[in-house]
Amino acid sequence: MATEKNTPSQHERPISPFMIGPYYKPQFSSILSIAHRASGVFLSVFGSLLMIYWLVALSQGPAAYHNAMVWIASVPGMLLLAALCFAIYYHFFNGLRHLIWDTGRMLEIEQANRAAMVVLFCSAVAALITIVKVGGLI
Template identity: 50%
Template sequence: MSAKQRPLSPFMIGPYYRPQMTSILSITHRATGAGLVVGTLLLVYWLVAAARGPEAFEHAQMVLGSKLGQLFLFLWTWALFYHLANGIRHLFWDAGHGFEMEKATQSGWAVVWSSIILTFLCWLIAAP
């Protein structure tokens, strides 16, 4: 096989490879999974602070109530909904549905938009 006929690695992004919706969603799914781990550790910090007493809880509330804390919680909420929606998409794939490129792209956009909409709805409903 000559060098020009060999398949190119997907890591050669640029003039040789155009990222596809499925690959971007897969990478994002992995990243949101890692983000959920970090967010869950923050949730554990908040629960431990609540168990330790009023001073520790007040400090945790101050940290999570800050602008940076609120931004992190917002992104964690989005990661949760994205991971959930993409997991449901994968359940359909496991059942053998939606492998056609057009349907895979449509379901990918459904995952993106549903995660954004659910995040905003959650924050609108939960906001004091």
């Protein structure tokens, strides 16, 4: 039987993340966790749609393929490719961070936040290098 000492008080209970607003302040780590899931959805949806568009254009002949490549080389197409590039690197590096957590390392808040900053930095640098190299800017 639970005694008064063993039952947690109302003040010790964790707050549900669904109480966003005045009761819940998102932590940096929780925001990046949501961003990891969002990047996975973004890659699945837009990466698949872009690949299907490209493959259908390829199967429709040279004129359709040329039109697809013109759209991909346009500003909206390049922005989509840049976003996909960053999302791939972010999802990869953040997945590595989660694998490190699975080993029981870097679970302290300060370490987790530092690792999150490293993930963001590495993702941005890797995406920038890829965009510059593939874009022929170097």
